[in-house]
Amino acid sequence: MKKLLFVVLILLFGVLMFAAGTLAPTSIKGKVEAAASHLPGLKPAVKAGKVSTPAAKPAADAASGIAEVQAEALNLPAPLPDKGDYALLAGQFSTLAPAQSLAASAGEARLVTTLLQAVEHDGTRWFMVAVGKYGDLDAARTARPAVARSLGLTNAPPVILLPAPSKKG
Known part of the structure; x- marks a missing residue:
């Protein structure tokens, strides 16, 4: 019963x-x-x-000059490449201002940052702050706790694969 x-x-x-x-x-x-x-x-x-x-494409954010990538391009592929430009995703925002603020804080902590503008299939835009540029996955994984401490994050940031530089010409 x-x-x-x-x-x-x-x-x-x-x-x-x-x-x-x-x-x-x-x-x-x-x-x-x-x-x-x-x-x-x-x-x-x-x-x-x-x-x-999140805004489809705010006018102020669109003119920011930040390179635009497809959101899926930042996911880790399977199998993982032996070498590549890995980074840690410190933050993801729907507007540019908080991303720039986090990037400035990371710069004050002497961390190398990359601002990315990711676009999803539905047109949603995300402004992402990637920290570091690691030549291999192990180096990026090893840096996670230290970067989290430096930025005051409660969780270690996930590893992403930075997109290849666009070839203009």
Whole structure:
């Protein structure tokens, strides 16, 4: 009888949490999704209508002169290349100003930074701050704790593969 009561309580709890998530105001859902999008390893859910929409291309940000890359180009490929330009993703923002601020803080900590403008399939733009330029994956992984301490980050930043420089000519 106790097991049955326990199972019923767990099911009731699940139903209540589902109802709370479904009935939550849009303003709260947007804040939760924005907070969750900064967690490493989580990708935002694809929805028909977005709750949180970073600017498609703000005029001030578009004229920034930052190189634009496809967001998928920053993912680590499989198999990993022996050599490449690896970096640590210190921050990802929907506007340029906080990215520039983080890059300035990293510069004050004597860290080499690269500002990237990543574009997703739906046109969403992200301004990313990459720290360091490591010749191999092991060097980038080894630097993660030190970079996190230098920037005051609670978690070690993930490793990304910097895009190859664009060839103009």
